[in-house]
Structure formats: C-alpha cells, structure tokens
Amino acid sequence: MALTEKDTRYVAELAHLELSEEEVHKFLPQLDSILEYVEKLNQLDTTRVDPMAQVSLPTAQNPSLRADQPHPTFDQETALANAPEQDAGCFKVPRVIERE
Amino acid sequence: MDLTALTATQIRERLVKKECTAQELVRAHLENIARKDGEVRSYITLSPERALEQARKIDGMIEAGEPLPRLAGIPTAVKDVILTKGVRTTCGSKMLDNYIPQYDATATIRLERAGACILGKTNCDEFAMGSSTENSGYFTTRNPHDLTRVPGGSSGGSAAAVAANLATVSLGSDTGGSIRQPAAFCGTVGMMGTYGRVSRFGLVAFASSLDHIGPFGRSVRDVATVLEVIAGRDPKDSTSVDIPVPGYEASLDKDIRGLKIGIPKEYFAGLSSTVGDNIDKGIQLLTKLGCTFESISLPHTDYAIACYYIIATAEASSNLARYDGVRYGFRSPEYSDLRDMYKKTRDGGFGAEVKRRIMLGTHVLSSGYYDAYYLKAQKVRALIARDFVEAFDEVDVILTPTAPSPAFKLGELVDDPLQMYLADIYTVTADLAGVPGISVPCGKTKGAPALPIGMQLLGKHFDEERLLQVAHAFERAGGFEIA
Numbered sequence: 001m002a003l004t005e006k007d008t009r010y011v012a013e014l015a016h017l018e019l020s021e022e023e024v025h026k027f028l029p030q031l032d033s034i035l036e037y038v039e040k041l042n043q044l045d046t047t048r049v050d051p052m053a054q055v056s057l058p059t060a061q062n063p064s065l066r067a068d069q070p071h072p073t074f075d076q077e078t079a080l081a082n083a084p085e086q087d088a089g090c091f092k093v094p095r096v097i098e099r100e
Numbered sequence: 101m102d103l104t105a106l107t108a109t110q111i112r113e114r115l116v117k118k119e120c121t122a123q124e125l126v127r128a129h130l131e132n133i134a135r136k137d138g139e140v141r142s143y144i145t146l147s148p149e150r151a152l153e154q155a156r157k158i159d160g161m162i163e164a165g166e167p168l169p170r171l172a173g174i175p176t177a178v179k180d181v182i183l184t185k186g187v188r189t190t191c192g193s194k195m196l197d198n199y200i201p202q203y204d205a206t207a208t209i210r211l212e213r214a215g216a217c218i219l220g221k222t223n224c225d226e227f228a229m230g231s232s233t234e235n236s237g238y239f240t241t242r243n244p245h246d247l248t249r250v251p252g253g254s255s256g257g258s259a260a261a262v263a264a265n266l267a268t269v270s271l272g273s274d275t276g277g278s279i280r281q282p283a284a285f286c287g288t289v290g291m292m293g294t295y296g297r298v299s300r301f302g303l304v305a306f307a308s309s310l311d312h313i314g315p316f317g318r319s320v321r322d323v324a325t326v327l328e329v330i331a332g333r334d335p336k337d338s339t340s341v342d343i344p345v346p347g348y349e350a351s352l353d354k355d356i357r358g359l360k361i362g363i364p365k366e367y368f369a370g371l372s373s374t375v376g377d378n379i380d381k382g383i384q385l386l387t388k389l390g391c392t393f394e395s396i397s398l399p400h401t402d403y404a405i406a407c408y409y410i411i412a413t414a415e416a417s418s419n420l421a422r423y424d425g426v427r428y429g430f431r432s433p434e435y436s437d438l439r440d441m442y443k444k445t446r447d448g449g450f451g452a453e454v455k456r457r458i459m460l461g462t463h464v465l466s467s468g469y470y471d472a473y474y475l476k477a478q479k480v481r482a483l484i485a486r487d488f489v490e491a492f493d494e495v496d497v498i499l500t501p502t503a504p505s506p507a508f509k510l511g512e513l514v515d516d517p518l519q520m521y522l523a524d525i526y527t528v529t530a531d532l533a534g535v536p537g538i539s540v541p542c543g544k545t546k547g548a549p550a551l552p553i554g555m556q557l558l559g560k561h562f563d564e565e566r567l568l569q570v571a572h573a574f575e576r577a578g579g580f581e582i583a
Contacts (some may be wrong), residue, residue: 015417015462016424019441025455030517034460037518038406043477044483051478052485054309054339055295055534066335078202079365082428091250091426094438 003032103128103263108174108322111268115162115173115566122162122173123154126217128174133219133266135334141241142251143263144180146220147187151175151559154217170329170486171472177267179258181228181303182313184208185521187218192226192236192254195449196429205302206329206337207271207313214329221265222257226451227420228273231252231281235453243285243306246549249507250525252282255316259286262316268325275310276408277527280539283316284502284554287541287580289323289571290316294561295534296341298327299334307415308339310408320540320572322545324348327564339470346565352572357390360568362495366401367526374545375501378553381582382542382574385500389573394495398487401529403480405521408463408528410477411556413558416454417461423449428529456517485533497570500526502539502554528558536564540571543582555579 008028012019019027076089085092103125106114130148137143138556158173178184181191183201185208188228192324204212212218225235233256241256243249244264247508251260255272259282262270272279274292291409292314298421302312315326328349333342363383368376383393425431432444450458491498504525513520530537537558544550555574559567574580 003463007463011459011463011466014466016421016442016446016456017450017458018440018447020447020453023452023455026452027459029461030456031463033518034409035463037376038473038477041403041406041410041480044400044403044480046476046479046483049479049482051475052482053478055485065338072566074202081202082199082260084425084429084431093426093443094435096438 001027002033102483104132106268107319108268109319112168112172115168117160118162120460121569122158122217123152125173125175126151126155126219129219129266130503136264137266139242139247140224140244140260140264141239141267142257142264142266143177143191143220144190144223144257145188146239147184147218150187151219154212154215156452158215158217159426169215170325171211171215172299175219175268176211176216176486177219177222177261178211179224179255179270179272180523181224181273182271183304184218187221187223189304190238190387192224192238193239193428193451193454194451197429199428203302206299206334208302210330211271211326212481220553222255222261222270224257224526225254226454227304227547228254228275228278228452229453229457231277231520232508232513233257234510234550235451237451239544240510243507245287246507249509249551252285252503252507253280253283253426256282259283259288259290261284262288262318264369265320266378269315269322269328269414271326272316273311273314274314274531275307275530276412277315277524279312279316280451280527280554281524282554283505283539285507287544287552288316288318289320289538290314290531291323291327291538291539291564291567292536293327293564294332294536296339297331297536297562297564299332299340301334301336305419308419308467309415310412312531319416320568320575321349321352323538324352324424324568324572340490341445351565352568353505354569356570356573359391359497359566360495361386361391361393362396362491362498363393364396364398364401364491364498364500366398371501372505375503375505375553378543378582379501379555382579383557383575385579386499386570387572390578396491396494396498398529399493400480400483400487403527404484404532405525407477407480407484408524408532409521410473411461411499411532413457414465414474415461417465419460420454420467428453434552453517469502481532484529488533490534496560496566498558500556502556506545506551530558532537535559535561536567538571540574541580
C-alpha cells in the first residue's frame, strides 16, 4: 500500500505535529518505504497466536499494584517548577473558553 | 598512577588502602573530560558539585573507618534520559533543553546510595531513538577508537565515556539494542537485564513494553556490580519484579564447563567475515573453556525489525504525546490558540527522527490500521518470544554477534532510516522477548585504526548470573583482546 501526501498530513494532524512542506515531502517516501518493509509480517499466519502486549514472566511474583494509600507528593511550587508559563498556582495555557 | 584507567574493583582496593581519595578520583575524571571530551563529546551536562559532594562524603567515611558501600567513590556517568534531581535532563532533545527534574530515578537513587559519584549526563539519540547518537538535538558523540565513526546508539555517550576513561562505569537504556550495540562499537561491556529486573521509574519513557536501564563498564565484574546495585523490585514501577537479586559479583567465578551454548543460524547467515571471524574465535575460546556448542534456530528472527518498529513507534507516539508545552519543556513563543500551541511546540521541539517515529506510530495505531499493524506485530512478537522459550529448552545461553558491522562512519546511514534500523538486527529480538543480554568485546578488526567487535550472549529470563559468568570467564581467558 502506498502512503499519500493526504495521509501524511492527516497523520501529522492526529499527532499534533505541524510539518513544513519540506518535511512532508521528506517523510512521505521514508515512511512509505518503512511501511512497505513491515508488510513482510503478513507472510506469517498468526490466526492462532495471542497478541503479546507485555513481556509475561511465568515465574515472576509480580504484585503489580501497590496499596492505594495516600502518600506525600510535590508541593505546588515544586510541581510548577518546570512550567513554561504559570499563573496563580496553575499551569497557564491559551484561553480555550471564550467569554460571553 | 592514572586514576581514570582503573576499574571499579581496582578503585575499591585503592580507596580501602588509602592510596587515593574519592575526591582525587572525581577530579582526575573531570580533568580528563576537560582534556578529551571536546573531541569525543560524550557529555551534555556535567555535575561536578554533585560528584564532589558525594566524594567528600565517601572520603569522610574512609577517614572514620566506616564500611564502604559497593560503588563508593566510583566516577559514574548517567545517560541523559534518566532523571537526576536538580541536574538538567534533556533526553538529547531541545524539547527538554531547560528541564530540571524535581526527583531522581530509582536507578539514580540506588547508584548514589551505593556511593557512586555522578559526574554528569551523557549524550544520546533524541529520546533514545537511534543507533548512532547522530539524532541527538545537541551534537554527535564520536567513537573514541576512531573519531570519524559513530559510537553507536542510542546510549552512545555512556559507551564512549567509559571507553575513553571519562567515567569508570555508566548507565544506559536499551529498547532495541541501545546498550549492547554502542558497547560493541566502543569496545566496552554493556548489559541489559531481564525485562522487570531493573526499575524504570524516572527513565523517560520511549516504548514502555521494551525499555530497560542497564550498565556499561570496562570489566564484566564492574557491570555485575552496577547491575546488582540497581536491580530489584521498586513499588514505583509496576513492571519491576519481586524476585530476589542474586549476588552477581560473588558468583562470577562459577565454573562454566559443560554449559550448552546455542548458535542461532539466522544470526550468522550473510554475516560479514569482518565480524564473523572474531566471533568464530570467541566460540573457539569458549570451547576451550569447556562449553559445548550447538546449532539452533530462532525461526522468526527475520521479522524482528519489522515487528519492533511497529511496536516501538506505536508506544512512542503515545508516550511522547505528553510534550505539549504545558507542564515542562519547550513552548513555542508564537501561536494563535491552544491547538496551534501544541503543534508549533512539537514541531519546534522535536527533531526529524522523533517526528518520523511519532508519525509512523500514529499511523499504525490509527483507525483502520490498528489490526493490520499493531495487533499483527504483537502476535509476531509472541512468536519471536516463543522462539527463545523453545531454544532455551535446548541450551543454557545463546551466542551471537552484537551488531552486523563494526562502528560505521559518521553520516553514513543518517539519510536512510531503514538501513539505520537494520543496525539493530541482532539486538531487538531480546527486547521483544524480554530476555537478558550482554555484549562483551571480542577482539578488533584488522585495519587501522582497529575497531572493536562485540559478542552478544543472551540468557533465560532472570538468568543474568549465568551470562555474567560466561562473560567473565571469557574476559579472564583473554577474549576481549582475541586476535
């Protein structure tokens, strides 16, 4: 299957990437050749195979979930320490709700 | 006495005998960095105050005659994808150019609790995406054996720093070979434990079902010690496993006679003689040491790169959604509204390879393609993992080359992403299957300058001990300098 320029722009939109014209034209053939390469997986019959989402370790004693107990975390100042913009103890973003 | 050429084991002896101090060790390394790192370019950020403060503490302990922790005074480098509280952590990305972590990774905490002195943060491909360190948003690290060649990647800075005596040991991360491949290219030892062996809390996520933290060193013993320090259950990483950590260092000398080692034929078909000749000599040496060899098959090897680049990019596209210019990192100075801010921030903050992988990952997860790509890849992953389970019914350890070639030239593969991906052809399988792996030096190429060749050993889940024992026996028998 061949990836089109329209597909590339659509995927960029989904990924919140604003690609330049130059980037679209650079990525298109590269992505297309990678997608063509991964087609080889279709040579394998996997109808009876369960998907492996995570490494499963038969011998592992993995409690996975800790007890749901409150514990100390960052204070507000620390949490905001890396914020590009902050105001009144909050992360500041461009307005998303218009005033009447 | 050149303090920068010592192994951690040798440093420990000298500290105990008061032949040098931890502060002298740290200063000797900082001086070596000032002298040599302009060429090698392994560090992005140095943390001399932090290293010296720790060294003073260690010297105080020695003065007071207190028992020393495992890594007391050891000059250590940490890949810049692993968080260090108060020390800038960039992930090799302009996106995190000004990011100062508010907390330490569990691996960082465990290193320092064991007495390690963290010298600084090492260069890597942006968000660990790459095989040459050329995708760093800062600069390219060079191979200390030949400055016109890459150090490998993505943990190229950590491998090069250890190879060039700019750190005694270091931490890297491995998602598709990012510890083992640069270890091979730079002539160091590099190890990735079983998935779940080392906590990833504070490792900036790339592909969560594949990410590992692991050590580099110039000796197997050093690598065993660092792995032992950082391994073990951590309630802050739900994938870390509650299985006791064996004494890796204490069991290094165990006899390897009678071990059965598998040679997977798929890893040797088409292998260049440049690499193959050295690996053959490595096999001969291990035969002399009493191991027996057996040809085995890992039939789905040929599908591993395709499988990997679907799963890794899919997970990356999801993990990297967090870089939106709101809570940390870069924010585009110009934008019209929130959505526009996200897009301009991500366009300005990410480099080409990261964008390429986010695009690929978003595509394979997008509506209508999920089953064809992501689900298919997860099923193929199960087949690759099963290959290993079946092989380990027959053999104790699997031996392969670490990479299909020695270090390639800077710029050689940079415009051909698919060819670059194929540099990981022998390493991605272990990440997909979750089995542990180690790369050890196995001699050098014939040319000048001679380039290191790496030999990879893969083991059963949680059988790191055995891998380290084989690697250690190989080192003691002169395997690193085999000719």
